[in-house]
Amino acid sequence: MKLLVTGGAGYVGSTVAARLVAAGHTVVVLDDLSTGHADAVPAGSELVVASLRKGAADVLADGSFDAVLHFAAKSVTGESVARPGYYWDQNLGESLALFDAMRRAGVGRIVFSSTAATYGNPENTPIRETDPTRPVSPYGATKLAIDTALSSYAELHGFGAVSLRYFNVAGAHEGLGERHEPETHLIANVLAVALGHKSEVSLFGTDYPTPDGTCVRDYIHVSDLAEAHLLALNACEPGRHRVYNLGSGSGHSVAEVIEVCRKVTGHPIPVRTCPRRDGDPSVLVASSEKIFRELGWTAERDLLTMVSDAWAFARSLPHPDQT
Ligand SMILES: NC(=O)c1ccc[n+]([C@@H]2O[C@H](COP(=O)([O-])OP(=O)(O)OC[C@H]3O[C@@H](n4cnc5c(N)ncnc54)[C@H](O)[C@@H]3O)[C@@H](O)[C@H]2O)c1
């Protein structure tokens, strides 16, 4: 297939783009490089540097594309609380421009990166796709709005859409890993301490109603995520919008993750205990039973593998002072 990958210079998008190229697809990446890296775009694919609003219509105009994989977004929860208008514009506004360009070019097949943040503070654990969606951040709200728009486009314009609600993505895949600036994600921040880039890791909250008092999350390897995108691409069915959670079904506390990082790196990793971070639910664990039942997908790589792969990637990067 000929595929447009928005956000394909970012962490998840570049990994999936590499997997799509390896599977024999033709890939064009559309990315404004606002948080991505041109050197992450896989060899064998073309990079168009533009926002969705400015670039999507032109790229899609020749009618040669079969489908879109839509990763491009702003995704820092705290920033979304500080700048809600920017998030609505960048996430919903840019996505609507993309969907309109797709409609005009006659491309109706789309796989979209949604998020566990659409559920907010969950009523049930593990979270199912039928559970209430009550996002607690503008980031989660914009992603839920895009999911809702996709349902309309499926119903009224015949799009075949799949939203994949990732839980906490981690790990690295064939030389591609996390390079967010600033980095907010737990594992990358812990590994930065092991590398000597930071002196200690902040642990946000030790008074949660969890076994060790720290937040519990469901970590999913980016390589497992890439496989889910291949399956989702084939599951797009005109007139239908499907939603799937992507997680492992088991939770790990922040303290547990830090301990695994100590084992993998051999570094003591000093911790500074801090107050809770705004907007963090205490437990987020996915039921991925639906995507297993319907598409046969299941997470195969465990937390130790995620941390080991992220560590190998982190060590391959130059020290920030040398870049
Ligand atoms: N990383 C996670 O744990 C996680 C969890 C759930 C959902 N997601 C979602 O997965 C997707 C990818 O996340 P990531 O961690 O790879 O983020 P990322 O910031 O590394 O990648 C996003 C990419 O999109 C590009 N981009 C942003 N806005 C754009 C625009 N308007 N036009 C063109 N390009 C634009 C950026 O330059 C970047 O390359 C996002 O949609 C995010 O919401 C990520």
Ligand SMILES: O=c1ccn([C@@H]2O[C@H](COP(=O)(O)OP(=O)(O)O[C@H]3O[C@H](CO)[C@H](O)[C@H](O)[C@H]3O)[C@@H](O)[C@H]2O)c(=O)[nH]1
């Ligand atoms: O330096 C850090 C970083 C994080 N944490 C804690 O570690 C846990 C995981 O935090 P991350 O920032 O790694 O991930 P989030 O769970 O906040 O967010 C991720 O999952 C969300 C859905 O669950 C969204 O999809 C979001 O885009 C994605 O980054 C949280 O309890 C957080 O407070 C720390 O203690 N110290």
